[in-house]
Amino acid sequence: MWAGLLAVVVIIILASGSIGEDFLRNSGGEDLLWKGPVGWSRVGFYPGVTFAVDDKEEFSGLHSLTILCTDSSVRGKQPPPNWSQEIVEGLPLGRQVVLSAFIKTRNVAGFAAAAIQCLSYDQQKILVSATTGSLQGSTDWKAVSCSLLVPQGTDKVRVSCLLSGTGQAWFDDIELDVR
Numbered sequence: 122m123w124a125g126l127l128a129v130v131v132i133i134i135l136a137s138g139s140i141g142e143d144f145l146r147n148s149g150g151e152d153l154l155w156k157g158p159v160g161w162s163r164v165g166f167y168p169g170v171t172f173a174v175d176d177k178e179e180f181s182g183l184h185s186l187t188i189l190c191t192d193s194s195v196r197g198k199q200p201p202p203n204w205s206q207e208i209v210e211g212l213p214l215g216r217q218v219v220l221s222a223f224i225k226t227r228n229v230a231g232f233a234a235a236a237i238q239c240l241s242y243d244q245q246k247i248l249v250s251a252t253t254g255s256l257q258g259s260t261d262w263k264a265v266s267c268s269l270l271v272p273q274g275t276d277k278v279r280v281s282c283l284l285s286g287t288g289q290a291w292f293d294d295i296e297l298d299v300r
């Protein structure tokens with residue numbers, strides 16, 4: 122009887138739909154392939170911008186993702202240099218999602234932040250977006266977060282860890298959770 126009850130409970134938990142599930146791969150930047158972080162893409166290659174996995178600065182584990190920018194003309198460019206990850210399968214339509222991350226900065230003249238965008242393919246547009254609080258100057262690791270409701274019609278959810286302006290930013294433990 123207890124086994125049967127347990128099975129029912131497990132089925133209910135599984136069917137209740139991934140509450141707390143992290144939709145991002147490799148949230149902590151620990152999973153590397155050819156020195157690149159699995160699941161993360163570099164977006165916004167401009168002169169003076171360097172993307173790397175850093176094994177000397179980390180919030181947890183052994184690595185973080187970093188962006189270094191030495192050219193002040195990069196500030197304001199779209200897209201800003203960012204580490205990006207896109208989710209197209211199993212999207213939590215109609216559900217609230219929370220993006221959380223830890224960011225560290227050094228001499229950032231613009232800002233560093235993380236962002237969520239919900240995009241539709243057919244209209245090729247951003248349906249809704251949210252950005253975490255931003256960090257400037259030099260700060261130790263700080264938790265940031267933002268949330269939004271993923272609207273019906275979303276085909277793709279994009280998470281970006283971005284640096285606008287000169288300086289260096291590190292990103293770690295980047296998670297997108299359903300609430």
Ligand SMILES: [Ca+2]
Pocket residue numbers: 149150151179180181182183184185293294
């Ligand atoms: Ca890490």
